[in-house]
Amino acid sequence: MQNDTPRANNLGTKFIHAGTVPDPSTGAIMTPIYQTSTFVQEAPGVNKGYEYARSQNPTRTALETALAIIENGKFGLAFSSGVAATDAVIKLLSPGDEVICAKDMYGGTYRLFSKIFEKYGIRFIYVDTTNTENVKAAVTANTKLIWIETPTNPLMNITDITAVAAISKAAGAWLCVDNTFASPYLQNPLDLGADMVMHSSTKYLGGHSDVIQGALMLNDEALRDQLYFIQKSCGAVPGPMDCFLVLRGIKTLHVRMKQHCENGFLVAHFLRKHPKVEQVFWCGFTDHPNYDIAKSQMRDFGGMMSFTLKDESIEAAHKVLSSTKLFALAESLGGVESLINHPASMTHASIPREERIKNGLSDGLIRLSVGIEDAQDLIDDLTQAIGQ
Numbered sequence: 242m243q244n245d246t247p248r249a250n251n252l253g254t255k256f257i258h259a260g261t262v263p264d265p266s267t268g269a270i271m272t273p274i275y276q277t278s279t280f281v282q283e284a285p286g287v288n289k290g291y292e293y294a295r296s297q298n299p300t301r302t303a304l305e306t307a308l309a310i311i312e313n314g315k316f317g318l319a320f321s322s323g324v325a326a327t328d329a330v331i332k333l334l335s336p337g338d339e340v341i342c343a344k345d346m347y348g349g350t351y352r353l354f355s356k357i358f359e360k361y362g363i364r365f366i367y368v369d370t371t372n373t374e375n376v377k378a379a380v381t382a383n384t385k386l387i388w389i390e391t392p393t394n395p396l397m398n399i400t401d402i403t404a405v406a407a408i409s410k411a412a413g414a415w416l417c418v419d420n421t422f423a424s425p426y427l428q429n430p431l432d433l434g435a436d437m438v439m440h441s442s443t444k445y446l447g448g449h450s451d452v453i454q455g456a457l458m459l460n461d462e463a464l465r466d467q468l469y470f471i472q473k474s475c476g477a478v479p480g481p482m483d484c485f486l487v488l489r490g491i492k493t494l495h496v497r498m499k500q501h502c503e504n505g506f507l508v509a510h511f512l513r514k515h516p517k518v519e520q521v522f523w524c525g526f527t528d529h530p531n532y533d534i535a536k537s538q539m540r541d542f543g544g545m546m547s548f549t550l551k552d553e554s555i556e557a558a559h560k561v562l563s564s565t566k567l568f569a570l571a572e573s574l575g576g577v578e579s580l581i582n583h584p585a586s587m588t589h590a591s592i593p594r595e596e597r598i599k600n601g602l603s604d605g606l607i608r609l610s611v612g613i614e615d616a617q618d619l620i621d622d623l624t625q626a627i628g629q
Contacts, residue, residue, distance in 0.1 A: 255310060255311060256491050256492060256493075256494045256495050257492050259306070259311050260272075260303045260304060260308070260310060260488060261307070262303075271485075271488075271489075272300055272303040272485065272488055273299070274300055274485045275298055275299045275300045275481050276481055276482070277294060277298075280292055280293070280294075294478075295478055296473045298478075298484070300481040300485055300488075301319055301479065301484045303484070304484040304485075305317040305319050308458050309458055311425040311491060311494070312425050312431055312458035313431055313432055314458040315459070316458065316460070317456060317457070318456065318457045318465070319455070319456055319478070319479050319484060320454065320456065320457070320472065320478065320479065321453065321454065321477045321479050322441070322443070322453050323349075323440065323441025323442070323444075323454075324349050324441075325477035326439050326440070326441075326456060326457050327419075327439060327455070329457065329468055329472060329475070329477070330386070330437060330457065330468070331354070332471050332475070333385075333467060333468070334363050335362075336363065337362055337363075338363055338364070338384075338385040338386070339363075339364045339365075339366060339381060339384045339386075340354070340364070340365045340386045341366050341379045341380065341384060341386070341387045341388070341414075342354065342366070342370075342387070342388040342389070343369075343390055343393060343400065344367040344368060344369055345369075345394075345396050345398050346388075346393055347390065347394045347419070347588065347589075348584070348590060348591045350419070351589075351592050370391075370398075370400040370405065371531055373400075373401055373404040380408065380411075380414075384414045385415065386417060387405060387412075387415070387416045387417070388417050389402070389419070390421075390422065391419075391428075392422045392543070392545065393422075394422060394545075394588070394608075395545075395584045395602065395606065395608040396547060396600075396601055396602065397523055397545065397546060397547065398530075398531070399524050399531035399534050399535045401534045402416075402418060402428075402430050402433040402435060403434055403538070406435055407434065409436070410434070415436040416434070416435045416436050416437070417436065417437040417438070417439055418430035418435045418437070418438050419439045420438050421445070421575070422543065422574075423539060423543060424445035424498060424575075426494050426498040427498065427502075427540050427541055427542075427543055431459070431460060436464065437457055437459045438459070439456070440455065442456045442487045442490075443455075443575070444573065444575030445497070446487055446575075447486055447487050447490040447576075448493065448497050448576060448577060449577060451486060452486040452490075453483070454479045454483050497613055501612070501613060502541040502542060502543055504544055504612070504613065504614070505523070505525070505543055505544035505545070505546065505611045506525060507616040508609065508616065508619055508623070509523040509525060509546050511620045511623070513526070515627060516551075517627050518550060518551065520549050522546060522548065523542065524539075525541075525543075544609075544610065544611035544612070545574060545608075545609070545611070546608070546609050547606050547608045548606075549605050549606055550607075552605075553603070554605065555604050555605060558605040558606075558607055559583075561626045561627055564625070565622050565623070566622050566625070566626075567614060567618060567622040568619070568622055569581065570582070570583075573610070576610070578612045579609065579610060579611055579612035579614060580609070580610040580612070581607065581608070581609055581610075582607070582608040582609075582610070583607060584606055585597060585604045585606065589602060
C-alpha cells in the first residue's frame with residue numbers, strides 16, 4: 242500500500258520526511274507503533290484498509306512508503322531480514338530457471354542460493370560481474386534473474402549497474418541489486434536501470450545495531466504485486482516495533498553516512514600506509530580497478546573496507562581481530578559503532594574454502610565497518626592492534 246507522502250529532491254529532506262505524516266487522530270509527528278495482530282471490520286469485507294497484521298500494518302505501511310522514496314522507487318516492501326527479502330525474489334522463479342550472480346557476495350546469500358534453492362531446480366551461475374562481458378557470456382534462454390552486489394561484500398568490487406541493466410533487459414531478465422553496502426545515500430540502482438533493489442535494513446538503514454530487517458524497492462506494479470503475494474503468503478514480515486526503528490534510522494541516514502564516508506577515507510588511507518598492511522580493499526582509491534565506475538554511480542565511497550597483513554598467517558589476523566578496543570569483533574555492519582570481522586570464519590564461513598580462496602577471499606582477510614566515532618581514536622585503535 243502506498244501513501245501520498247511528499248517527495249523531496251534533496252537527500253537530507255528526503256530521508257527525514259520519507260513515509261511519515263502526522264498521525265491524523267492525534268497529530269503525533271512520529272508514526273505510532275501499531276502493536277496489534279488484527280483490525281476490527283465494520284462488516285465482512287468492510288475495513289479501513291487493514292485486516293490482519295501479516296498482510297498490512299500501518300507502521301509497516303509508513304516504512305514501506307519511506308523505503309520506496311529513499312530509493313527513488315514507486316514501491317517498497319519490508320521483510321523480517323535481508324535474507325528473507327532475497328528469498329522472496331528467488332521465489333519469483335521456477336525450476337529450470339537460471340540466475341547469474343556475482344562470485345564475490347555475502348555468504349548468507351550464497352548459502353541461500355546453494356543450500357536451499359538449488360535443490361528445487363534453480364541454477365545459479367557465478368561470474369566475475371566486474372567485467373560485464375562475463376555477464377553477457379553467461380546469459381542463456383533460461384536466464385530469468387541477474388543478482389549483483391556493488392560494492393561487494395567483502396572485497397569491495399564494483400559492477401557497472403547501467404551496463405548490467407542493459408544486458409538484463411536484452412535477455413528479458415530481472416536485475417536485482419543488493420545495495421546494502423552503499424545505502425541509498427550513496428547509490429540508487431533503480432535510477433541506473435535495475436528492476437529491484439534489496440537492502441539488509443539491519444545495516445545502514447537502521448544504523449544502530451538494534452534491529453533485523455530487510456527491504457525490496459522497485460517500480461513495476463505487477464512485479465510488486467507478485468512480491469507482495471509472496472510476502473503475505475510466506476509471512477516473513479517485520480513487526481511494528483522493528484518498522485518503527487528503521488523509520489527512525491532512516492531520518493538520520495544522511496548525517497551518519499557523511500561521517501562514515503569521512504572516517505572511511507581517513508582509515509583506508511591510514512591502513513594503506515601502514516608498514517604491516519599488504520593490501521587494502523576500498524573502492525575510493527583512484528587505482529581501484531573500477532574506480533571510474535564507482536565514482537560515476539556513487540556519491541561517495543562509504544565506510545566499508547577490508548585489508549590483509551603482510552604476515553599472511555591466520556594467527557597474525559587473529560591477533561589483530563582480538564586486540565582492538567574500539568572496533569568490536571562482531572558480525573554485521575553499518576551501525577554507528579565500528580566493527581571488525583573475520584569473513585572466513587564469520588560472515589562467509591558458509592562458502593567452501595576452495596571457493597573463497599579462488600575468489601580472492603583469503604583466510605587472513607579482515608573486514609572493517611568504520612563507524613562514526615572520532616576518526617583519530619579509530620586510527621589509534623588500529624595502530625595498537627596491528628603494531629608497529
